[in-house]
Amino acid sequence: MAEIKTVDETHKISDKRGNGKLRREIWVSEVTGQVIRYNLAYINHNLHAHDNGRVIGYDNAHDGHHRHYFGKVEPVNFVSFEDIENRFEQDWIALRNDK
Template sequence: MADRKIYDDRHTIAKRRGNGELRREVWVDASGKVTRYNLTYINHELHQGDNGRVVGYDNAHGFHHRHYFGRVEPVQFVSFDDIEDQFAHDWTALRRET
């Protein structure tokens, strides 16, 4: 059975609150285990490369990794909840800086 996408969310952030878009995509297998994910903060005013992706976490290309202003680095995967926490920390820290 193919994985099923359970979240495909986009949230636009108003310019007065930092601008940009939050994107969340999550797929699960038949048992409900997260098999794929893509968590992204997009803001073309902060970063024009990587399709505007300022910070993001995903497990495409066979490994868990973080995108940050065009750089890609592997991340230790403990759980999907942990990855969501790391992403939330990163993008909210960026929002406070801008």
């Protein structure tokens, strides 16, 4: 199945709002237009030096849908891509508010 990368974004987070970067990569099927691959990450080398600085992340690059959190990887129940985006946003906001 052919896929197209439709989103490739990196946003710098100001020091005041938590520092680091938010990264979004999304690939969709050329045939159906549905998301078939994704990578969502909050990267901050000051908080986590391992895993290329990925503090929080969701992707389905290998071994199914999973969540990265400070180096720990755990599977997640995939409902929809929108649900994954919401989980990622909630995780990042919760981490930012804990500071």
